[in-house]
Amino acid sequence: MTSESIRFLNRADVAACLSKMDAAEVVAQTLRDHTSGRTELPPEGYLSWSNSAGAYSRAIAMLGAVPDGAAMAYGMKLINASVGNPGRGLERAGGLSFAFDPETARPAVVAEAGLLSAVRTATYTVVSLRELGPESFDTVSLIGTGTLARVHLEAIADAFPAVRRAVVFDLDPARAAAFRDDFAARRPELTVTVADSARHAAGAAPVLITVTTSNDPYIPASWLAGGSFVAHVSLDDLTGEAFRGAEAVFVDDLELIRDNPRRIMGRLLQEGVLTGGDGSLGEVLTGRRPARRPGSGYVISNPFGMAVLDVALIHAVAQVARETGAGQLLDLL
Amino acid sequence: MTSESIRFLNRADVAACLSKMDAAEVVAQTLRDHTSGRTELPPEGYLSWSNSAGAYSRAIAMLGAVPDGAAMAYGMKLINASVGNPGRGLERAGGLSFAFDPETARPAVVAEAGLLSAVRTATYTVVSLRELGPESFDTVSLIGTGTLARVHLEAIADAFPAVRRAVVFDLDPARAAAFRDDFAARRPELTVTVADSARHAAGAAPVLITVTTSNDPYIPASWLAGGSFVAHVSLDDLTGEAFRGAEAVFVDDLELIRDNPRRIMGRLLQEGVLTGGDGSLGEVLTGRRPARRPGSGYVISNPFGMAVLDVALIHAVAQVARETGAGQLLDLL
The missing domain is CATH 3.30.1780.10 (ornithine cyclodeaminase, domain 1)
Structure with a gap:
């Protein structure tokens, strides 16, 4: 043998x-x-x-x-x-x-x-920021400060050297503080600030990344400033009203999202409130659909996760x- | 962390x-x-x-x-x-x-x-022999002499100490000879003989185990003596005629078998030639169906394999x- x-x-x-x-x-x-x-x-x-x-x-x-x-x-x-x-x-x-x-x-x-798996998710966010994000940004906001948040901030800082600041929020203040201290020790070129509410974090930067365990959407359109980009990684943070108010919504795979009504965008698609958004990041990358960066409004990326x-x-x-x-x-x- | x-x-x-x-x-x-x-x-x-x-x-x-x-x-x-x-x-x-x-x-x-995986399959055969095999036997036949054959013969010899002889056949004579020599070296209490045809192997013992890679059934009813038990492990060795002539046919999971018409018993079930046999080994073990050991005819066990x-x-x-x-x-x- x-x-x-x-x-x-x-x-x-x-x-x-x-x-x-x-x-x-x-x-x-x-x-x-x-x-x-x-x-x-x-x-x-x-x-x-x-x-x-x-x-x-x-x-x-x-x-x-x-x-x-x-x-x-x-x-x-x-x-x-x-x-x-x-x-x-x-x-x-x-x-x-x-x-x-x-x-x-x-x-x-x-x-x-x-x-x-975390790097896959964060790298998707990096690619979506390159194609669909603000033309320039030096600050990002993160709601949630677990492993996915850490890998996201590292990947974004590596890919966008202009980024020098992050504003973070976590329901567990001790976890948010540990996140800040961890970056202070390992990546001193980045300044991490802990916000006192999700709303303050969301309003603090033109790039917002949700990496929570939320099952209950809580971010209304009014939290999102013109010219901003939301990577809706945790899939249940933005309200239906925030989706309806977006300038553009991009996905990774529309069928995967539509098939899962437990997540907000799947529900909106099944209810006909959304009709499929503005295409997928893959369609943008292959030139099948135009990229749309945030103008006076905000752009949402809703990545279900692709094996x-x-x-x-x-x-x-x-x-x-x-x-x-x-x-x-x-x-x- | x-x-x-x-x-x-x-x-x-x-x-x-x-x-x-x-x-x-x-x-x-x-x-x-x-x-x-x-x-x-x-x-x-x-x-x-x-x-x-x-x-x-x-x-x-x-x-x-x-x-x-x-x-x-x-x-x-x-x-x-x-x-x-x-x-x-x-x-x-x-x-x-x-x-x-x-x-x-x-x-x-x-x-x-x-x-x-091989031990799982061989152990299923051991359990089926205990419940459905001849009352006593000292010889088993194996068609095919790969890993599954080796693990089968070891498991059967361990479980049935009366077994002292095995008659084997393989389309590759060198592989059959190597199988014989391997057992001679490791299990000298067992005498392994190489038969010159599948038919001679099948007729040499009251217990026949098929562990081949056949896709084309080749064992007719006439090869199978009264009082014998066939563990149809490789699933495509017994002909439809051999199935129809059996005294009893036992399965592991009828639905798994029926769902796969690429294997002979699945085809026979889908064509209505067989109606479901005499139950599963699990039904025998739980007393839901009676065990039937070979009498004047032969009994077939057809285990699809259960994860x-x-x-x-x-x-x-x-x-x-x-x-x-x-x-x-x-x-x-």
């Missing part, structure tokens, strides 16, 4: 690989490929349960395929979560991402999925890992 | 854990639970492609839940395969099995899936691994 091994990347290994590649280009190219119908995303596997404390818990297995030059790359993200995890000091979601060998179908690389981006990123990370010998080769057989 | 780890079990670790537990009892209990509606098996994730040589390749992600005392255990099997793998000296299928922490939903244990058995086994293996410290704790964060 031939011996077989699998390459294991923990979060630090994933971070090291990400630092050696251009995640924004991977995301942008995958959005173009997706828009051109060159990706594959079969129905996901989904299992949910209540844990012993009654907390909603679930496992999602998302297989996908993305172009890799003239060939295709195949992989999967297993992303599990329990809403009780933050109360235990754990990130809500966690799991593993896999890159498959296209010839043998074997899982060739397995990587910690939480960072990769093909995870597959593209784990594939790119796996390639860097093989080239640099990152991670750990584990004997399987 | 709390540090997190995951326990990794390679094939040798899995084998060590399996040697310390009663896999047959796990399988039998899970079949009872499944029959009582106490398991969960959501639709699987499935992605297929042709590799650069045109070989059919696929990934299957099967989530599942099984009872664990009064609570439930959750897990997944990722089992990938390419039909070109044997030509590369690889097992056709390979992948990973996961046990989830029921409280946090985190993947807690990840294990090489190939051995576990809940994989989830139950990885859960039991994970428990032994935690208790014995088997495998390797990998830092995730």
